Amino acid sequence: MSTEDQNQSTENLSVRPEQETEKIRSMFNRITPTYDFLNHLLSLNLDKRWRRISVKALGDLRDKRILDLCCGTGDITFEILKQSDGKCREVIGLDFAQEMLERMSKKAERNINKEKITYLQADATCLPLDDISVDHCCVCMGVRNINDVPKALGEIHRILVPGGRLAILESALPNSPLMRGFYYFYSRLIIPFVGKLVSGESIAYKYFHESIEVFPYGEKFANVVRDAGFAPVRVIPLTLGIVNLYIAQKPSEGEPG
Numbered sequence: 001m002s003t004e005d006q007n008q009s010t011e012n013l014s015v016r017p018e019q020e021t022e023k024i025r026s027m028f029n030r031i032t033p034t035y036d037f038l039n040h041l042l043s044l045n046l047d048k049r050w051r052r053i054s055v056k057a058l059g060d061l062r063d064k065r066i067l068d069l070c071c072g073t074g075d076i077t078f079e080i081l082k083q084s085d086g087k088c089r090e091v092i093g094l095d096f097a098q099e100m101l102e103r104m105s106k107k108a109e110r111n112i113n114k115e116k117i118t119y120l121q122a123d124a125t126c127l128p129l130d131d132i133s134v135d136h137c138c139v140c141m142g143v144r145n146i147n148d149v150p151k152a153l154g155e156i157h158r159i160l161v162p163g164g165r166l167a168i169l170e171s172a173l174p175n176s177p178l179m180r181g182f183y184y185f186y187s188r189l190i191i192p193f194v195g196k197l198v199s200g201e202s203i204a205y206k207y208f209h210e211s212i213e214v215f216p217y218g219e220k221f222a223n224v225v226r227d228a229g230f231a232p233v234r235v236i237p238l239t240l241g242i243v244n245l246y247i248a249q250k251p252s253e254g255e256p257g
């Protein structure tokens with residue numbers, strides 16, 4: 001199967017063994033110290049724009065309880081606090097990597113709305129949150145790392161209120177052959193080289209492109225989100241298709257799912 005065919009296959013969404021999940025968690029713990037710096041550097045600061053757009057897609061934030069799933073060092077949480085002008089009810093930063101959450105809480109010390117943040121260390125496939133208790137959820141660059149994506153989507157659906165929004169930002173492969181060629185060059189050679197140089201980690205920045213190349217994107221992934229009961233689900237390609245924003249809604253009561 002070519003990389004392209006593999007990418008169009010949802011077989012890649014099969015459940016990862018526990019051991020592999022543990023490896024991924026430990027990898028994220030290890031790269032935490034240089035995570036923000038490398039994110040901004042390797043995306044040429046485009047990641048900030050993508051986060052802004054993702055949070056905007058959630059719609060009204062005032063008085064809302066919002067889940068930042070796979071929050072990492074918390075940049076989505078901080079963007080939510082900024083865009084809501086501190087008027088959201090609560091932002092829950094949830095991640096399974098302890099180091100990421102600690103980094104996030106250090107960054108939050110400077111934030112005037114820090115009391116709105118709740119930290120949860122948990123797995124995305126088993127959310128320690130009540131049914132119908134969260135208004136919106138955002139998953140930025142996290143979904144392709146989750147060991148059982150349909151299960152995590154089911155969990156998000158369970159905790160969201162009817163009419164609640166889900167915004168998922170995830171990397172994708174650009175459609176144009178020219179752009180795709182350049183993208184492979186950048187993600188397979190430049191990112192692992194610079195990533196290793198700065199963080200000392202080679203596995204993590206090799207994992208970056210390998211995981212993108214096998215993860216379904218576009219309508220294929222939108223269908224996975226639909227299968228979890230969300231409707232409608234829209235796909236918005238950003239920056240020549242190197243990332244996609246999926247905007248989904250849990251149907252309001254009485255609406256078909």
Ligand SMILES: C[S@@+](CC[C@H](N)C(=O)[O-])C[C@H]1O[C@@H](n2cnc3c(N)ncnc32)[C@H](O)[C@@H]1O
Nearest residue numbers: 028070071072095096097123124140141142145
């Ligand atoms: C690429 S980082 C993205 C962080 C952040 N959302 C951002 O925009 O920079 C992916 C994050 O997902 C977390 N993660 C991966 N799989 C997870 C899972 N099954 N449950 C909870 N967190 C997970 C990792 O620990 C990591 O912090």
